[in-house]
Amino acid sequence: MKFSLLLLSALGASVWAAPAFPKVEAVVPENIRAISDYMNMLASKVQESRGLASPPVCDLSKVSLPEAAAGLPPPSPGLVLKHIAIGRGTQNYTCDVSNATAVPQAVGAVATLYNASCIVATNPDLAGTLAKAAMHFNPSENAVTQQLVPSNLGASGVHYFKDATTAFFNLDAFPTWKIGEIPCGKNASIPAPVGAPKGLNNEPAVAWLKLLAKSGATGGLEEVYRVETIGGSPPASCRGMPAQFEVQYATEYWFYAK
Incomplete structure (x- = not known):
């Protein structure tokens, strides 16, 4: 579909x-x-x-993080919201297959980012609903057109891990957008809100995060928030799991810059 x-x-x-x-x-x-x-x-x-005299202006200076993110430290003084992206991909884990009671270990994530700045600025509720709908489409469909189904949001970057503690966001990966790159580490974490959407196999939503830039960031990028998460959590134990596995997830990433 x-x-x-x-x-x-x-x-x-x-x-x-x-x-x-x-x-x-x-x-x-x-x-x-x-x-x-x-x-x-x-x-x-x-x-x-249809009742508007002109299309809304997507002014990010008037956009605030979701209320549920209040448990995370706020953006640092002097930073401005530069980009919002819907991330669609996988959270990746490993298991000790010799120990059924072992807890799966997170080893990073891989996702494509899609420009949602104007959607969140003008219709934040639509953005959240879009992320939920996007969970039910094979990510390979997005890769063919570099657009997020079931919308036409264009790809604005990619996300992966450089090492166990360094999340990397490349917002220069596609020719349409040249926003910068940011390697970063976790600064703070809170559980996803009660009632957060679950994943394709009823997996709970992964935590909401604040990330801080490490050396090598470009484009003035300083901080990243992961909010409005959907799915992505592993099972409670490694029972019946392979040594390596992936869990589908979707989220919003908010990028702040100088």
């Missing part, structure tokens, strides 16, 4: 008519519910935009 939709006002596009997708009221598979919620919300935003 594949959708190609323009996110109208959030991306500065012209307004176009969109159908109202059927509401999902009964007990249905989560993938259908997530996609239906996104389509219904998108249709609602299109309808609302």
